[in-house]
Amino acid sequence: MEIIRLTGEQALARMAELTEIYRAAFAGPPWNEDGHGVADFARRLATDAHRAGFVAVLAAEDSKPAGFGTAWPTPRPFPAGRAYNRVRAALGEQVDTLLVGALEIDELAVSPASRGQGLAGRILEELRADADECWLLTAPKAHDAIRVYERLGWRRLTGPAADVVVFTHGTR
Numbered sequence: 001m002e003i004i005r006l007t008g009e010q011a012l013a014r015m016a017e018l019t020e021i022y023r024a025a026f027a028g029p030p031w032n033e034d035g036h037g038v039a040d041f042a043r044r045l046a047t048d049a050h051r052a053g054f055v056a057v058l059a060a061e062d063s064k065p066a067g068f069g070t071a072w073p074t075p076r077p078f079p080a081g082r083a084y085n086r087v088r089a090a091l092g093e094q095v096d097t098l099l100v101g102a103l104e105i106d107e108l109a110v111s112p113a114s115r116g117q118g119l120a121g122r123i124l125e126e127l128r129a130d131a132d133e134c135w136l137l138t139a140p141k142a143h144d145a146i147r148v149y150e151r152l153g154w155r156r157l158t159g160p161a162a163d164v165v166v167f168t169h170g171t172r
Contacts, residue, residue, distance in 0.1 A: 001066065001119065003126050004058045008049035011056040015042060017065040018058070025067075025109035030141040041107070048072065048106060057126045059110075059119055067110035069123040074104045074135070083137060083164060090162040098157065098168060103131035108145075121152050124169075133170035140165055 022041045026033035051072040059067040078095045128134045138145045154167035
């Protein structure tokens with residue numbers, strides 16, 4: 001498996017590949033993404049790729065894309081919109097000390113055919129290679145993803161009643 005680090009421009013040049021992985025990775029439960037969700041991802045990526053500190057990682061096997069991840073440092077002040085409001089509601093003012101400045105893992109997608117091989121962990125390791133602190137979120141119904149993050153040593157910050165599951169990894 002080849003792991004390729006991409007800049008924002010390189011990620012945009014490979015938008016079709018990233019979108020296809022996203023479509024395959026999130027088509028089934030618990031996400032059930034349809035064409036609208038995939039189009040939303042493509043629009044977000046077109047904007048996110050221009051963020052300060054943006055990085056993407058693409059995993060490919062025999063030149064066929066198998067997974068990817070995207071990340072950037074969380075700016076100050078802690079953003080609003082997207083899922084940020086739910087994170088702030090779940091963590092309160094802790095977001096400023098725990099998450100601002102940390103590398104925010106925004107997307108992690110592994111195609112169904114490539115799951116169970118440790119690829120998610122390899123992508124996460126490459127994304128966070130230069131970061132002391134990282135964070136990510138997922139949905140409470142994403143039981144498989146939660147198990148992966150826990151197995152990889154990520155620390156859960158939110159309790160069982162939260163409508164978003166936030167994990168951190170690092171020294172804070």
